[in-house]
Amino acid sequence: MTITTTEAPAPARTRTRPRRTGGKGGQALRTVGVYAVAVLLGLGVWQLVAVKYGPSLVASPSQTLSAARELAADGTLGNSVIASSRRILIGWGLGVVVGAPVGLLIGQIRIVRLLLEPYTEFFRFIPPVAFVTLAVVWLGIGESSKVVLIFYTAVFIVTLNTSAGVMAVDESKLRAAASLGASRRQILQRVVLPSTVPYILTGARLAMGNSFLTIVSAEIVAAQVGLGSLIWTSRNYGRIDWVFVGIITLGVLGLVYDRILRVIATRVLHKYGAKV
Incomplete structure (x- = not known):
């Protein structure tokens, strides 16, 4: 008599994913660690270059830090940062406030695009530095000339990016909204604007970067206080360490x-799906 036995099937092995420890906090720490390493490497290279060429050409990190303390103690550095920041924020803000609506009009209304396109295409190729002398002659050496130059820098960048975003909106979305009875204003608010927000943000960030380029040129020519003026004055006095302080402050501020x-x-524009 033969007895056969059947063995119970072995339980299937389930693959378990390794748990990630730390979560967002760990990722943030790793990011900070990488940044710290990058900064330390940069400081090391800077120190080596300073040792090779000497303080008359390249100020070392310690010399630059000492000069920064010196300028901060007498208020020169703080006043320069405040003056440059005020000019940048006012001119850049006006450029965004004006450039975004103009870009929306150019992108949506063909006749407006045809009327303004010759001017936008012409003036965007003329750098703001070319208008520094005229701005001083027309508006004086006060705040107006600097603010207008930064506005000129920002407005065309924001306008072109915004109009590009409007014209990049999918035609099928516009037709679908119109077929559902949406008015022109509703289409602008619910279809065009959400799709254009990332372009506006990109234009605003690019305009901010270019505003820093303009402020240095404007303050070198016509300003008693500001980071550009600080760099130029330091050069006249032969203080290379002060020059380094002005340059590094510009980078950190930007x-x-x-x-x-x-x-x-x-945080504010997340509802539009903007990724910045």
């Missing part, structure tokens, strides 16, 4: 403003 703009855009 980085801070760009980060703030990205955070605000991400």
Whole structure:
């Protein structure tokens, strides 16, 4: 008599994914760590270059830090940062406020595009530095000349990016909204504007970067206070360490403003699907 036995099937092995430890906090720490390493490497290269060429050509990190403390102690650095920041924010803000609506009109209304296109295509190729002398002659050496130059820098960048975003909207979306009975205003608010917001944000960020280029030129020519004026005055006195302080302050200030703009855009305009 033969007895057969059947064994119970072995339980199937389930693959388990390894749990990620740390989550967003760990990722943030890794990001900070990478940034710290990058900064330390940059400081190391800077120190080596300073040792090779000497303080008369390249100020070392320690010399630059000492000069920054010196300029901060007598208020020169703080006043320069405040003056340049005020001019940049006013001119850039006006450029965004004017450029975005104009870009929407250019992108949506053909006759407006035909009327303004010759001017936008002409003036965007003339750098703001070319108008520094005229701005000083027409508006004086006060704040107006600097603000107008930064506005000129920002407005065309924002306008062109906004109009490009409007013209990139999918025609099928516009036709679908119109077939459902949406008015021109509703189409603008619910279809065109959400699709254009990323372009506006990109234009605003590019305009911010170019505003820093313009402010240095404007303050070198006609300003008693400001980071551009600080750099130029330092050069006249032969203080290379002061020049480095002005340059590094410009970079740090630009980085801070760009980060703030990205955070605000991400949180406030997240409903439009903007990725910045």
